[in-house]
Amino acid sequence: MKLYMTDVSGNSFKIRVLASILNVPYEKIYIDWPTRQHKSPAFLELNRRGQVPVMEIEDRVFWDSTAHLVYIARKFGGEDWLPSDPLDMAEVMQWLGFAQNEVNFGLQRARGVLVYGGRPEVYERAREDGLKALDVLTWHLAKGHDWLALGRPTIGDIAVYPYVMRTPEADISLEPYPEVRAWIARCEALPGWLKLES
Amino acid sequence: MKLYMTDVSGNSFKIRVLASILNVPYEKIYIDWPTRQHKSPAFLELNRRGQVPVMEIEDRVFWDSTAHLVYIARKFGGEDWLPSDPLDMAEVMQWLGFAQNEVNFGLQRARGVLVYGGRPEVYERAREDGLKALDVLTWHLAKGHDWLALGRPTIGDIAVYPYVMRTPEADISLEPYPEVRAWIARCEALPGWLKLES
Numbered sequence: 550m551k552l553y554m555t556d557v558s559g560n561s562f563k564i565r566v567l568a569s570i571l572n573v574p575y576e577k578i579y580i581d582w583p584t585r586q587h588k589s590p591a592f593l594e595l596n597r598r599g600q601v602p603v604m605e606i607e608d609r610v611f612w613d614s615t616a617h618l619v620y621i622a623r624k625f626g627g628e629d630w631l632p633s634d635p636l637d638m639a640e641v642m643q644w645l646g647f648a649q650n651e652v653n654f655g656l657q658r659a660r661g662v663l664v665y666g667g668r669p670e671v672y673e674r675a676r677e678d679g680l681k682a683l684d685v686l687t688w689h690l691a692k693g694h695d696w697l698a699l700g701r702p703t704i705g706d707i708a709v710y711p712y713v714m715r716t717p718e719a720d721i722s723l724e725p726y727p728e729v730r731a732w733i734a735r736c737e738a739l740p741g742w743l744k745l746e747s
Numbered sequence: 748m749k750l751y752m753t754d755v756s757g758n759s760f761k762i763r764v765l766a767s768i769l770n771v772p773y774e775k776i777y778i779d780w781p782t783r784q785h786k787s788p789a790f791l792e793l794n795r796r797g798q799v800p801v802m803e804i805e806d807r808v809f810w811d812s813t814a815h816l817v818y819i820a821r822k823f824g825g826e827d828w829l830p831s832d833p834l835d836m837a838e839v840m841q842w843l844g845f846a847q848n849e850v851n852f853g854l855q856r857a858r859g860v861l862v863y864g865g866r867p868e869v870y871e872r873a874r875e876d877g878l879k880a881l882d883v884l885t886w887h888l889a890k891g892h893d894w895l896a897l898g899r900p901t902i903g904d905i906a907v908y909p910y911v912m913r914t915p916e917a918d919i920s921l922e923p924y925p926e927v928r929a930w931i932a933r934c935e936a937l938p939g940w941l942k943l944e945s
Binding site: 597598606607609611612613614615616617619620623624633635636638639640642643645646647649650651653654668670671673674681684685688689 | 795796804805807809810811812813814815817818821822831833834836837838840841843844845847848849851852866868869871872879882883886887
């Protein structure tokens with residue numbers, strides 16, 4: 550199992566933290582971002598999106614972190630991180646959809662404008678979506694939930710964490726969101742959790 | 748099983764088409780979009796996002812179409828539409844991630860600017876992402892794949908279809924994408940497929 554990644558990629562982090570928690574060995578292949586190796590012809594052959602993470606597993610190539618999390622959780626996580634019961638599985642998957650949606654196109658895109666020099670005209674709309682992400686999280690957590698699904702840590706938490714944790718880099722303060730900050734701290738206290746570099 | 752929906756919602760369509768194919772009965776609850784019922788306090792209590800589709804299943808509420816597709820496929824679809832093997836499940840889920848990503852925030856958002864009067868300044872970036880969606884689809888289909896995952900129809904196809912089918916409403920022609928048009932036709936020829944209103 551090979552993971553094409555960079556240390557700062559939040560989507561790569563999701564895979565690394567789940568593999569760390571479950572003690573799953575894999576080979577790290579570092580992609581050189583400054584020289585745009587992720588846009589090289591060889592890499593685009595693996596992933597036409599030109600992004601990390603990519604995983605090679607048993608001669609198959611997967612280029613979306615949702616797939617990576619699902620594979621590792623179902624293969625190595627028993628019923629803990631993504632259970633097989635249809636209702637419970639759906640409850641976890643809902644948060645993977647949310648991670649690809651308001652979190653990625655809100656918080657992460659707003660951050661991308663500021664950190665990576667993305668198109669400035671999309672910042673306000675991304676910021677609105679990002680605030681919606683924090684509002685939805687607060688709505689859920691404020692009902693007394695410690696975790697996003699099933700009352701326990703799942704790949705839902707792992708998928709949502711990186712770009713919520715980095716919210717301040719999108720010039721959005723987490724100060725008004727105590728429930729979100731407490732949830733971030735709970736994630737970081739899980740055995741095997743890793744530190745995400747900024 | 749209740750589905751809160753509208754006839755024109757592409758994300759609601761995904762659920763309706765899978766339920767149609769698998770002959771799964773459910774109760775339709777129409778949300779009145781013109782009067783903004785999806786933003787009413789009662790509806791926001793079900794779904795803080797203020798969007799359809801929402802499903803109520805056995806006293807649990809799910810507010811993301813990824814969750815709905817996963818539930819119906821695993822509960823009623825046997826191994827066909829979302830198999831339980833970890834690698835095969837990951838291959839399908841990759842396309843649900845793609846549907847929430849380039850398709851939703853590219854093709855659907857660009858369309859939303861034109862059809863629903865979204866912020867015009869985000870159109871160009873959304874269009875770029877939408878073209879990337881069509882490029883990734885072509886890259887995959889041009890390798891000789893008839894379907895997005897596993898060489899057969901899965902919920903991956905259903906998740907990606909609606910906003911790809913509506914691409915022309917985003918002022919993006921499908922004329923240069925013959926593989927994508929052929930895949931759309933294959934989807935529409937599946938027994939039980941529905942017609943998505945524009």
